[in-house]
Amino acid sequence: MLKLSRLTDYAAVVMAQIARHPQASHAAADLAEAVQLPHPTVSKTLKMLVRAGLLASQRGAQGGYRLARPASQITAADIISAIEGPVAMTECSQAQGECELAATCGVADNWQRVSLAIRTLLESVTLAHLAASSPLKLPVQLPIQSISLSAVSA
Amino acid sequence: MLKLSRLTDYAAVVMAQIARHPQASHAAADLAEAVQLPHPTVSKTLKMLVRAGLLASQRGAQGGYRLARPASQITAADIISAIEGPVAMTECSQAQGECELAATCGVADNWQRVSLAIRTLLESVTLAHLAASSPLKLPVQLPIQSISLSAVSA
DNA sequence: TTAATTGGGTACCATTTTAGTCCTGTATAA
DNA sequence: TTATACAGGACTAAAATGGTACCCAATTAA
Structure with a gap:
């Protein structure tokens, strides 16, 4: 499922909730x-989001959580890696040279490129986008297909 | 890790291996x-790849597996969904209307768009690309950032 | 200064998913 | 007809995930 x-x-939902009321302490x-x-x-x-530096916490009465920086400077990739660790599609796309199958594998390089493309995409979506009630109008379909086509013809 | x-x-590696010798039965x-x-x-x-229609199998002596169609017509998304099911980032991006939290969630629409973008990207990478020994020269960084910028400014 | 509030950390358990194995059946070619 | 090779399903072991409980630390307000 690649999900x-x-x-x-949950983290995304909670972050969006905070982002919609940035002044308050939650x-x-x-x-x-x-x-x-x-x-x-x-x-x-x-707690995980605090540890990743995306939220700031304040203890004690009237304490709570708030964004560590503006929602426009927090990306989907930030949230994902705060909970799941770095975005990478395969073992070897994060830690290089640790796969003893590298010799027989033959697809590692290309998977890494795909990984990178996905990471870049996730870094381009900010919390401000996610929290917006009106859907993101990313013109995803055409431009990405045009990328693939240029790659094929190259 | 989103991995x-x-x-x-394994499926990708095996498919690539077969793709490099398309005539033989493996x-x-x-x-x-x-x-x-x-x-x-x-x-x-x-077996999973056969069930998904990506490989054809031949029983008996001299039998084995071969690609069901040319490598250029098999995508990374095909391989992933053969093993893991449909590519979707969240529960609700595959089966619509089955999330009872939809009311309080508020990010579903946007996640679905991100999902779609990733799916489109994975559909643009073919087995022929993956199996190629020379790395894919996808110009991923610039074009995708330009997409995000146009989305931000829109 | 004390009590109430609120986050921090740790340890634990239940469940699910994933990965891997085995066995038996069936089709095919020599 | 026999050796080869895929098909399907049941089963088990291991790991990741998700959820809970408990107690500690910090802050604020009465």
Whole structure:
């Protein structure tokens, strides 16, 4: 399925919720309530996001979480790697030279290029885009196909 | 990590191996030997690839597997979905209307667009590209960033 | 200064997914 | 007819994932 883990999904939803009210400080319990998810799980996600430097936390009464930087400077790739680690399609596209099958594999280089393309795409989508209620109007279909065509003809 | 499962990885390697010798019929054991992976596991992936219509199998002596269609007409997305099911980043980007959190989520639409962009990208990479020994010269970085910029400014 | 609030960290358990193995059946070619 | 090779399914082991509980630390307000 090449899908995000459920926690990553939660993280995105929670980040979007915070991004829609950037001034306020958000308690974990309030966020859990707002997005209708179990408190401890949301809490866990929030901690990971803090550790990744995407959220800032304030302890004590009236404390809570807020964005560490503007939503336009937080990317989908940031959120994904905060929860799942670096975006990479295969083992060898992250740690180079650790695959003993490299000799017989023969597709590693090309997978890495595909990985890079996906990473670049995810870095181009910001939290501001995700949180926007009106759908992103990325003209994805035509331009990306034109990329592939130019690659084929090259 | 947003990574492919190991079986998908194997599938790509095996498909590439077959694609490099399109005339021959490849026995499962030979393929396993060639790519240095356990026979039964390779066998399993081969069966999945047949079921997905990417490979044709021939039983009996001198039998084996060969591509069901030219390598240029088999995409990375085909291989991935043969093993993992449809490419989709979130639960709700495949089966619509089955997420009871849709009301509080607020990011579903945009994730679906990102999913679509990735799927389109993966459909633009063919087995012929993957199997090529010379790396794909996809001009990924510039064009994709230009897409994102146009989306931001739109 | 004390109590209430709120995040931080850790350890643990249940579930699901993934990977790998084995066995038996069936088709084909020599 | 026999050796070869794929087909299908059941089963098991291991790992990742998701969720819970518990207790500690920091901050604020009464």
